[in-house]
Amino acid sequence: MKILKKVVGFYNYLDYSTVMKLSNLAKIFKALSNEQRLKLFRMVYDYQEVNMKPEETLSCCPGMQKTFTKACACMNISRSTISHHLKELQNADLITCTRNGQTYECKVNDEVLEEVKKFLE
């Protein structure tokens, strides 16, 4: 559904559904705009690649579980900061995290990545 708007003197067609998508995209890009967070995101991604060699990843110990713990070990920023960053990645829908007991697992949200790539086409 498209809502078109014409402004005096210009062909100012605004597709509001696109505008919505833009604000959403901006949020996603913002989540990736901090280097630490980007690294964190990359780590989560790498953890998923079970067969990846350590030297191909940014992680200290590939595998999918205990993202939080591993992040603490790899990056030297405080735990509270890591908690904040992970939350922001979740808010942008870039990753999904679940906690069972003391184990904290994160995985990348592939559909969202697809959306972003589509925008960059």
Add this chain to the structure above:
Amino acid sequence: MKILKKVVGFYNYLDYSTVMKLSNLAKIFKALSNEQRLKLFRMVYDYQEVNMKPEETLSCCPGMQKTFTKACACMNISRSTISHHLKELQNADLITCTRNGQTYECKVNDEVLEEVKKFLE
């Protein structure tokens, strides 16, 4: 060229060339993290698509020239702000701008977009 670093107690392999790329990527994402700037970027992109119909773009008047003027007309933010935003997009290498006389032309830097997409693979 890879420089690998091992930290006591962890398999903390850091590929510094990747780290460099990360900081660069973060910069790019930061440039796209502001909604106004993202819209501006999208407009520049759309201007390039000569055959695009008005309703398919975010621009008021498709075509590649006078980006600045058009941006001012379409988005109601001040000229100084637009100047700042365009500069940031340029700093991130996302667009290239040239000025001949009063005409201001911008175009998207496709190689950089490719880099970003590669990261998101």
Add this chain to the structure above:
DNA sequence: TTTTTAGTTCGATAATATCAAAACAATAAA
């Protein structure tokens, strides 16, 4: 039950970003 481990939330602070107004520079038009 007590202690450790794992992660969250709060409060403070420093750094950065956003944006506009005003002064400025360069080009084009009158």
Add this chain to the structure above:
DNA sequence: TTTATTGTTTTGATATTATCGAACTAAAAA
């Protein structure tokens, strides 16, 4: 030459973000 038009830079006010440490909660281990 004078005046508009275009865009830049500086300045400054305000808002947002990054980050830490400390206090806190919940689960697991001792």
